Amino acid sequence: xxxxxxxxxxxxxxxxxxxxxxxxxxxxxxxxxxxxxxxxxxxxxxxxxxxxxxxxxxxxxxxxxxxxxxxxxxxxxxxxxxxxxxxxxxxxxxxxxxxxxxxxxxxxxxxxxxxxxxxxxxxxxxxxxxxxxxxxxxxxxxxxxxxxxxxxxxxxxxxxxxxxxxxxxxxxxxxxxxxxxxxxxxxxxxxxxxxxxxxxxxxxxxxxxxxxxxxxxxxxxxxxxxxxxxxxxxxxxxxxxxxxxxxxxxxxxxxxxxxxxxxxxxxxxxxxxxxxxxxxxxxxxxxxxxxxxxxxxxxxxxxxxxxxxxxxxxxxxxxxxxxxxxxxxxxxxxxxxxxxxxxxxxxxxxxxxxxxxxxxx
Amino acid sequence: xxxxxxxxxxxxxxxxxxxxxxxxxxxxxxxxxxxxxxxxxxxxxxxxxxxxxxxxxxxxxxxxxxxxxxxxxxxxxxxxxxxxxxxxxxxxxxxxxxxxxxxxxxxxxxxxxxxxxxxxxxxxxxxxxxxxxxxxxxxxxxxxxxxxxxxxxxxxxxxxxxxxxxxxxxxxxxxxxxxxxxxxxxxxxxxxxxxxxxxxxxxxxxxxxxxxxxxxxxxxxxxxxxxxxxxxxxxxxxxxxxxxxxxxxxxxxxxxxxxxxxxxxxxxxxxxxxxxxxxxxxxxxxxxxxxxxxxxxxxxxxxxxxxxxxxxxxxxxxxxxxxxx
Numbered sequence: 001x002x003x004x005x006x007x008x009x010x011x012x013x014x015x016x017x018x019x020x021x022x023x024x025x026x027x028x029x030x031x032x033x034x035x036x037x038x039x040x041x042x043x044x045x046x047x048x049x050x051x052x053x054x055x056x057x058x059x060x061x062x063x064x065x066x067x068x069x070x071x072x073x074x075x076x077x078x079x080x081x082x083x084x085x086x087x088x089x090x091x092x093x094x095x096x097x098x099x100x101x102x103x104x105x106x107x108x109x110x111x112x113x114x115x116x117x118x119x120x121x122x123x124x125x126x127x128x129x130x131x132x133x134x135x136x137x138x139x140x141x142x143x144x145x146x147x148x149x150x151x152x153x154x155x156x157x158x159x160x161x162x163x164x165x166x167x168x169x170x171x172x173x174x175x176x177x178x179x180x181x182x183x184x185x186x187x188x189x190x191x192x193x194x195x196x197x198x199x200x201x202x203x204x205x206x207x208x209x210x211x212x213x214x215x216x217x218x219x220x221x222x223x224x225x226x227x228x229x230x231x232x233x234x235x236x237x238x239x240x241x242x243x244x245x246x247x248x249x250x251x252x253x254x255x256x257x258x259x260x261x262x263x264x265x266x267x268x269x270x271x272x273x274x275x276x277x278x279x280x281x282x283x284x285x286x287x288x289x290x291x292x293x294x295x296x297x298x299x300x301x302x303x304x305x306x307x308x309x310x311x312x313x314x315x316x317x318x319x320x321x322x323x324x325x326x327x328x329x330x331x332x333x334x335x336x337x338x339x340x341x342x343x344x345x346x347x348x349x350x351x352x353x354x355x356x357x358x359x360x361x
Numbered sequence: 362x363x364x365x366x367x368x369x370x371x372x373x374x375x376x377x378x379x380x381x382x383x384x385x386x387x388x389x390x391x392x393x394x395x396x397x398x399x400x401x402x403x404x405x406x407x408x409x410x411x412x413x414x415x416x417x418x419x420x421x422x423x424x425x426x427x428x429x430x431x432x433x434x435x436x437x438x439x440x441x442x443x444x445x446x447x448x449x450x451x452x453x454x455x456x457x458x459x460x461x462x463x464x465x466x467x468x469x470x471x472x473x474x475x476x477x478x479x480x481x482x483x484x485x486x487x488x489x490x491x492x493x494x495x496x497x498x499x500x501x502x503x504x505x506x507x508x509x510x511x512x513x514x515x516x517x518x519x520x521x522x523x524x525x526x527x528x529x530x531x532x533x534x535x536x537x538x539x540x541x542x543x544x545x546x547x548x549x550x551x552x553x554x555x556x557x558x559x560x561x562x563x564x565x566x567x568x569x570x571x572x573x574x575x576x577x578x579x580x581x582x583x584x585x586x587x588x589x590x591x592x593x594x595x596x597x598x599x600x601x602x603x604x605x606x607x608x609x610x611x612x613x614x615x616x617x618x619x620x621x622x623x624x625x626x627x628x629x630x631x632x633x634x635x636x637x638x639x640x641x642x643x644x645x646x647x648x649x650x651x652x653x654x655x656x657x658x659x660x661x662x663x664x665x666x667x668x669x670x671x672x673x674x675x676x677x678x679x680x681x682x683x684x685x686x
Contacts, residue, residue, distance in 0.1 A: 114467035123469060129433060130466045137458050140426020147427060148434025151412050174423035181418060327405065335468035336502050338526035341554065341601040344502075 070232030165196025226253030267284025389441030
């Protein structure tokens with residue numbers, strides 16, 4: 001349980017014995033690479049949009065792309081995701097458009113979540129449940145969703161994402177304990193990116209690993225190189241099968257957050273640049289690209305073209321998104337309850353009236 | 362009409378809704394094999410089986426949070442938190458998560474769930490098993506708060522709560538569990554957000570919540586013998602609050618007393634008082650009066666607890682002292 005499952009090493013050299021067990025076509029692998037690349041490039045744009053004062057906040061994904069992309073690729077259509085604020089890859093793999101994601105981040109009048117919350121995303125049509133920004137609070141809901149699926153005999157598995165910091169919350173304990181007791185179809189995907197804002201993982205827990213915590217709950221623990229998309233893919237397939245058969249899984253994906261926690265912090269205050277550069281050598285895109293090129297699945301030239309194509313698409317979409325009008329003020333009164341109660345109607349009328357008067361004067 | 366207890370009324374509501382809609386499930390500590398510490402869920406495990414009546418680990422965060430997840434997954438959970446005191450453990454789920462799920466998701470997520478709990482003030486349970494703090498949840502738009510005072514209301518309101526599309530905090534009074542009242546055998550529901558005038562009167566208005574409704578009605582009866590005719594209103598739901606019924610009564614009587622079991626600072630009484638001030642100040646002949654618990658933890662010793670609590674006598678004294686009647 002403390003052994004790290006890895007298929008591609010840091011240079012992209014493959015473990016032949018392990019890869020022979022994975023059933024992935026070249027097209028699928030290219031698709032996975034493309035999705036990681038979209039996340040990487042879009043992530044950079046979302047950071048820039050925040051710096052430009054267009055977006056309020058962003059939690060960078062750089063270095064962790066292989067996890068959300070790999071898990072989503074290994075999932076089945078009917079499966080459900082409860083993401084954290086750092087799992088952009090789920091949206092990309094599940095078919096959300098760049099436009100939709102930009103509108104969400106800019107919280108404009110085209111934002112599918114109506115600008116009601118920051119840093120969460122998702123949508124029922126993608127089976128991604130936009131729940132919560134405080135860490136681990138969504139784990140109980142994810143577990144409840146899995147419990148409902150079991151009662152209803154829905155043939156699906158829930159993937160609940162969390163970070164290393166989230167394992168210290170009571171929500172983690174209560175949810176995982178429950179999943180074990182009721183043998184629920186759920187996989188907890190813990191992205192151990194080494195830091196919870198500034199706090200290193202060794203100050204989060206004295207456990208040798210995070211996956212080992214599964215033992216005490218009577219569920220299965222797995223420990224995967226989260227920067228190796230083939231390992232994430234393959235482990236997720238196995239975890240999914242286990243969860244579907246009544247053995248929930250705590251899947252620790254060991255990774256490293258190359259960027260800041262969010263646009264609001266400066267990581268040089270809590271770690272050295274040398275450490276970051278050292279870890280950058282292990283990042284997931286480089287090694288997967290090396291593998292694809294050395295196996296003749298992708299050429300350097302094709303990779304460059306793909307990159308340019310994505311850059312251009314995102315740039316064009318950014319130009320459109322920044323000109324989308326803002327949300328009207330009455331939107332804030334929507335979706336508090338299924339029907340608007342009298343006291344909210346009264347407040348809404350007052351606010352709209354004040355707003356209109358302000359704009360006339 | 363037949364008479365049944367508050368507990369029996371609640372049980373009937375649960376059973377009828379479970380028969381009506383197979384998506385309704387019950388989860389909580391001791392709700393199954395033990396049939397509920399106050400026997401509200403008696404017989405339900407036997408009738409509906411362990412998939413629909415779920416004995417849970419002692420995990421309040423998970424009970425409440427899982428109910429939300431199960432609601433998202435297509436079920437209609439009725440979760441039970443054994444004592445209102447333990448609701449604080451799961452408050453993060455209710456306040457920061459569930460009440461905002463629909464809003465944060467721009468209406469994509471719907472969480473139809475009922476969270477049943479009870480406060481045991483008056484049952485000699487000490488300061489950690491008697492707390493009553495419904496006003497905390499006035500600060501969490503997105504949930505509805507229901508406080509039944511009679512078996513009839515308990516049944517009708519619980520049925521409506523289970524059918525509602527929103528998260529509901531349903532607060533029962535433990536001391537009322539064995540009280541009896543008339544409940545028809547025929548199917549009925551009571552809409553949320555509609556107050557009930559429990560007794561008509563012209564001289565003053567008493568607004569009371571939960572257990573205090575019973576005290577207010579006893580007080581009104583005694584006052585009537587002295588020629589003072591009080592109108593007693595039970596709002597029944599705190600959110601949404603039927604302020605219209607209260608205001609039209611105050612416009613008629615010119616005097617308002619509010620009785621509630623929570624402590625005075627931040628009491629639900631204050632919200633009622635302020636809303637009446639905003640809407641009917643000119644009609645008031647005297648300052649609004651509150652009768653609440655003192656600002657202390659609930660004492661354990663039976664005679665001390667009795668003195669601590671809102672009572673018929675305290676309401677009568679407040680009427681005499683403040684309204685010159």
